[in-house]
Amino acid sequence: MPEGPSILLLKENLMNFVCHQVTSASGNAKFDKDWLPEEVLVDIKTFGKQLYLLFEKVAIRIHLLMFGSYSVNEQTKPEKSLRLRIDFDAGSLFFYTCSAKLVDKSFLEKIDWEADVMSEAWNPKKAKKKLRSLPLAMVCDVLLDQNIFSGVGNIIKNEVLFRIAVHPESLIGNLPTKKVDELIAEARQYSFDFLNWKRDYVLKKHWLVHTKSTCPKCGEKLIRKHLGKTNRRCFYCLQDQKLY
């Protein structure tokens, strides 16, 4: 579920509820839900891996984390794991095993929308500036930094690094400017490829290195190792990905 493109698809799937009225709400989310009935869902926004359900005065912030899921019009999991259920006049929405919080609408104004790789507001120059301030950071870590590449997750990280032929342990400060530009451009490009493939249920078959054992380019065995401060799984080819 949880990387940026999947959250965009989640938003797509819920847009039918916008402008509709809540009839009831329940679930084990730790916030007051009494205000929800009769509220109208005004809009839905995403920021990276987060989904915001906007109501008149407040918003509900959903983060699926690693294991979260949702369903529409049909309860698919046991009541006890139901985090939030919102019934609208147009149907029902179920969220499971996720983080669900109430946030003030002013919270939305503080978000740096330019950091979202899938947003129209995405600002590659700003990303470059942020990267320049981290010369000693590894590329495998900065790609997962949600303040720089909001929405990028571990799958996107591995695929991007293979596409630009860069070893995950390369230091930002050692990358030629051209490679930094490629890194920034590909983080966005691959996210949209991911989105389109996922929408068509063909994402996995397009993975080049993630969870794979041999390099699609040279046929050598891929390295699979937890690297960087983030200590997340990396899949990479020593021959085709250069260490800077």
Added chain:
DNA sequence: AGGGTTGTTAGGGG
């Protein structure tokens, strides 16, 4: 069958 994981936050120690 059971360890690993598409993720983040909170808290503690140094």
Added chain:
DNA sequence: GCCCCTAACAACCC
């Protein structure tokens, strides 16, 4: 306050 580590959360895939 910072960096770094750990635990907690808890479902599904191979």
